[in-house]
Amino acid sequence: MLARTQAAVATFLGAPGDPVVFGANMTSLTFALSRALARTWQPGDEIIVTRLDHDANVTPWVLAARDAGATVKWVDFRTDDCTLDVGSFEEALSDRTRFLAVGAASNAVGTVNPVARMAAAVHGRGGEVFVDAVHSAPHLLPDVAAWGCDYAACSAYKFFGPHVGILWGRPERMAVLPSYQVRPAGDAHPDRWMTGTQNHEGIAGTLAATHYLADLGGGGGDLRGALVAAYEAIGSHERELVTSLLAGLTELAKVRVWGITDPARVTHRVPTVSITHAELSPHQLAQHLAEHGIYVWDGNYYALEWSARVGAEPDGMVRIGLLHYNTASEVERLLDALRALD
Secondary structure, three states, X not given: OHHHHHHHHXXXXXXXXXXOEEEOOHHHHHHHHHHHHHOXXXXXXXXXXXXXXXXXXXXXXXXXXXXXXXXXXXXXXXXXXXXXXXXXXXXXOOOOEEEEEEEOEOOOOOEEOOHHHHHHHHHOOOOEEEEEOOOOOOOOOOOHHHHOOOEEEEEHHHHOOOOOEEEEEXXXXXXXXXXXXXXXXXXXXXXXXOXXXXXXXXXXXXXXXXXXXXXXXXXXXXXXXXXHHHHHHHHHHHHHXXXXXXXXXXXXXXXXXXXXXXXXXHHHEOOEEEEEEOOOOHHHHHHHHHHOOOOOEEEOOOOHHHHHHOOOOOOOEEEEEOOOOOOHHHHHHHHHHHHOOO
């Protein structure tokens, strides 16, 4: 079962045949990798993080840079559409750039980041790239080869499995980085990263979740082909839903949508939408929707830098998340509940 899951998840990530690390969650695995990479950094090295990321893809790298005496540089974002500021990224690059951490998609506002372009620029400076694919994984099929990254992480619970973290890295790097492990553990990759007794039942569930996704594409042919077909169907359905949602939200005078709203740019976002209301706090708005049987999250969703940058702390916003199992009628129910407040 473990071998089958290894193979299936590697295929899911677009890295067939590569070893994959399983752990408690993405955050724990990211801390483990950041500790190891910090031992290869030196004072004067520069590490780049963004203000659009979940804190699990910020704080581990900031702390690792501190431990190594490296400098942290920040990539800002545009507040009008919550997309990364290309100029800010280019300014952050230098001959001392050693590392970039960036999310494939924002868990706060749904922005899809230009990961491949950013990775190419960092590689041109001799640096490495880590991609947080946690939020993108249920919407966009991961593809570490297309991203051109060196490391990537996601969480099975986000793509309808159990709470298991997943970490991929270029095998030649993962085999030699200074991992933290107990003495009896094997030194081969991925064993050197999978500390202690594993969550075997969770890993089994991760295999089931991967096959569930493949079945959405008809289940025919090889696993990667089935996943590609599934995500094409998922993307088409979710784009229809979010286009309808955004059209309805932008008609509400008291609601502000944060992020991309232009229907012509819907492929530049996933169907995760954050809103604020002119008269109600995010918590009050979430309570109102709950009374109508609609469940959302109010707060900053751990995207702390984003929330602080737009002045939304400490209350945050209301996040509406659509997925492939949602329907057009559910979107209309949500809009009707919001229209009742106008």
